[in-house]
Amino acid sequence: MDSSAGSARKSGILRRDILEFWYYFSENKAAVIGLVFLLGIIFMAIFAGFIAPHDPTIQYRDCLEQPPTWGAEKCNFLFGTDYAGRDMLSRIIYGTRLSLIAGGMVVILCLSIGIMFGVIAGYYRGWVDITIMRIMDTILSVPGLLMALVLVAILGPGLLNAMIAISITYLPYFVRLTRSSYIIENTKEYVIASKISGASKFRIMFITILPNCMAPLIVQATLSFSTAILDTAALGFLGMGAQPPTPEWGTLIAENRDLMLSAPWTVTFPGLAILLAVLAINLMGDGLRDAFDPKLKRS
Amino acid sequence: MFSFVIRRVALLIPIFFGVTLVSFGFIRMLPGDPVAALAGERDMTPERHAEMMARLGLDKPAWEQYFDYVWKLLHGDFGTSVLTNRPVLDEFLELFPATLELGMAAMLLAIIIGLPIGIFAAIKRGTIYDQGIMGLSLIGYSMPIFWWGLLLIILFGGIWGLTPISGRISYLFDVETVTGFLLIDTLLSGEEGAFASAVHHMILPTIVLGTIPLAIIARQTRSAMLEVLSEDYVRTARAKGLSPLRVYGLHALRNAMITVITVIGLQVGTLMAGAILTETIFSWPGIGKWIIFSVFSRDYYAVQGGLVLIAMIIMSVNLVVDLLYGLINPRIMHTNS
Numbered sequence: 001m002d003s004s005a006g007s008a009r010k011s012g013i014l015r016r017d018i019l020e021f022w023y024y025f026s027e028n029k030a031a032v033i034g035l036v037f038l039l040g041i042i043f044m045a046i047f048a049g050f051i052a053p054h055d056p057t058i059q060y061r062d063c064l065e066q067p068p069t070w071g072a073e074k075c076n077f078l079f080g081t082d083y084a085g086r087d088m089l090s091r092i093i094y095g096t097r098l099s100l101i102a103g104g105m106v107v108i109l110c111l112s113i114g115i116m117f118g119v120i121a122g123y124y125r126g127w128v129d130i131t132i133m134r135i136m137d138t139i140l141s142v143p144g145l146l147m148a149l150v151l152v153a154i155l156g157p158g159l160l161n162a163m164i165a166i167s168i169t170y171l172p173y174f175v176r177l178t179r180s181s182y183i184i185e186n187t188k189e190y191v192i193a194s195k196i197s198g199a200s201k202f203r204i205m206f207i208t209i210l211p212n213c214m215a216p217l218i219v220q221a222t223l224s225f226s227t228a229i230l231d232t233a234a235l236g237f238l239g240m241g242a243q244p245p246t247p248e249w250g251t252l253i254a255e256n257r258d259l260m261l262s263a264p265w266t267v268t269f270p271g272l273a274i275l276l277a278v279l280a281i282n283l284m285g286d287g288l289r290d291a292f293d294p295k296l297k298r299s
Numbered sequence: 300m301f302s303f304v305i306r307r308v309a310l311l312i313p314i315f316f317g318v319t320l321v322s323f324g325f326i327r328m329l330p331g332d333p334v335a336a337l338a339g340e341r342d343m344t345p346e347r348h349a350e351m352m353a354r355l356g357l358d359k360p361a362w363e364q365y366f367d368y369v370w371k372l373l374h375g376d377f378g379t380s381v382l383t384n385r386p387v388l389d390e391f392l393e394l395f396p397a398t399l400e401l402g403m404a405a406m407l408l409a410i411i412i413g414l415p416i417g418i419f420a421a422i423k424r425g426t427i428y429d430q431g432i433m434g435l436s437l438i439g440y441s442m443p444i445f446w447w448g449l450l451l452i453i454l455f456g457g458i459w460g461l462t463p464i465s466g467r468i469s470y471l472f473d474v475e476t477v478t479g480f481l482l483i484d485t486l487l488s489g490e491e492g493a494f495a496s497a498v499h500h501m502i503l504p505t506i507v508l509g510t511i512p513l514a515i516i517a518r519q520t521r522s523a524m525l526e527v528l529s530e531d532y533v534r535t536a537r538a539k540g541l542s543p544l545r546v547y548g549l550h551a552l553r554n555a556m557i558t559v560i561t562v563i564g565l566q567v568g569t570l571m572a573g574a575i576l577t578e579t580i581f582s583w584p585g586i587g588k589w590i591i592f593s594v595f596s597r598d599y600y601a602v603q604g605g606l607v608l609i610a611m612i613i614m615s616v617n618l619v620v621d622l623l624y625g626l627i628n629p630r631i632m633h634t635n636s
Contacts, residue, residue, distance in 0.1 A: 030434075
């Protein structure tokens with residue numbers, strides 16, 4: 001086949017697929033709102049240095065536990081200040097970075113390792129498959145947060161270790177999903193054709209079959225992105241994730257918890273940030289699922 | 300049926316060994332000297348160190364240690380807490396009723412509200428009711444429950460002063476433990492106001508722990524109902540002129556329940572993870588708070604034992620759900636996957 005014509009046709013198909021996908025996705029208004037909101041959060045994370053009105057670590061000693069104020073001359077903090085006089089709004093804005101990085105890292109780790117194990121299990125079957133899947137079953141038999149806690153106890157508290165621990169607890173979902181869609185695809189005619197024409201193991205696994213398993217994986221990745229943000233915050237809240245004074249959202253709630261009755265804004269706003277970010281991603285995830293899955297499209 | 304049960308139980312054996320391997324490895328992978336970590340002593344003399352090593356069995360080869368460990372587990376020995384010097388199993392069993400009571404209350408709340416609103420959303424599909432219910436349940440599903448708990452404490456406990464904010468019962472009452480379920484024990488004790496106080500203390504934790512299961516149940520009930528509502532037999536039932544109550548309640552709901560029951564059964568893991576956060580926030584003296592406390596006080600035998608026990612509980616519940624599922628839907632029993 002003429003390679004340039006082939007690639008032109010491929011890109012045409014790709015464009016048509018993307019347009020079709022966007023058509024279904026944009027039908028779901030809530031999903032579009034979620035996407036826009038998420039883009040806003042990403043923008044905020046990247047340009048935190050320009051958007052945040054104050055440095056998140058500076059302690060304004062004259063303005064301790066200042067309630068949210070608007071347009072005051074002295075101590076003008078929109079979301080108030082915490083026990084050390086730091087601007088809550090700036091800390092939350094900087095916190096978006098950490099939460100997005102945590103969510104992103106978890107998804108990248110889970111996708112890369114999960115796909116690898118899933119494809120290997122699906123390709124080799126037999127004892128390789130059984131070993132991998134039983135390991136995954138073991139991880140699933142302990143509640144995710146508890147497993148993550150135990151892993152952080154081994155690795156030591158900290159944001160990076162929390163991300164690794166959370167990734168391990170999500171891995172089984174990715175492995176199972178990859179394996180099951182791999183096995184379904186594996187018996188289809190195009191795979192048999194590719195095998196007969198002498199494609200290598202690697203080519204069959206990752207170039208022929210894998211792209212056709214991606215839709216459910218993307219949906220799972222989106223949903224894991226939001227749960228990873230939740231779990232990172234939960235670990236931070238329990239004191240096992242990011243450590244103070246890092247402005248991670250869960251850590252912010254933990255360090256201001258003693259003030260929750262006297263200065264409720266220090267606890268309310270970080271939690272609201274978590275909720276809104278997670279909600280936006282979940283809205284988008286629902287839209288993605290509907291757009292990818294023709295069977296669910298009508299419901 | 301018999302072979303189905305055997306097959307499901309057999310599946311648990313490798314997972315059991317997996318979990319024991321993890322919990323066995325947990326203590327050995329901890330940073331630092333395991334003897335120091337487990338004995339909870341500092342500045343040990345070399346003799347004392349060697350003695351502790353022999354007592355903890357750490358001088359034996361790893362496989363022998365593991366074999367010993369599993370052997371003890373199978374005989375009900377889940378280790379001894381370094382902190383309290385009591386068997387981990389005893390501590391666990393003492394605290395478990397509190398977690399179970401809270402978990403059951405949360406599940407009950409989730410089912411009582413989640414099921415009807417899920418059905419209602421499915422029937423009113425596409426309307427503003429449907430969108431409202433689904434929007435709310437997505438918010439519930441996205442909720443950081445530790446923050447949700449604090450928010451409720453701020454509002455109900457702090458600003459409005461309506462509910463207590465921690466513990467299981469007012470300190471004014473000293474209820475004798477009979478079943479471990481405070482709602483039952485307070486009734487048995489006959490103390491005036493004790494039961495009311497226990498209920499009062501349960502309200503906020505129940506709402507917090509029940510929020511995510513409620514959202515999941517509402518969403519899953521709706522989609523299960525939608526699937527069933529498009530089936531031929533539902534159309535037939537409608538065409539026969541049966542009342543909506545009969546069509547939805549009898550024909551559709553019964554079949555949708557298969558999915559819903561599975562979903563409910565699988566919430567046990569979610570509940571346990573939620574219990575860790577909820578119990579920490581409300582100082583609820585259950586397993587979740589105990590595990591967190593053990594992690595922080597480096598009581599690693601307690602963490603290890605708790606890990607295995609919780610995994611075993613979840614495995615058993617999942618087994619029961621699987622078997623129930625097989626019973627409701629016999630098609631499952633005859634497939635080999």
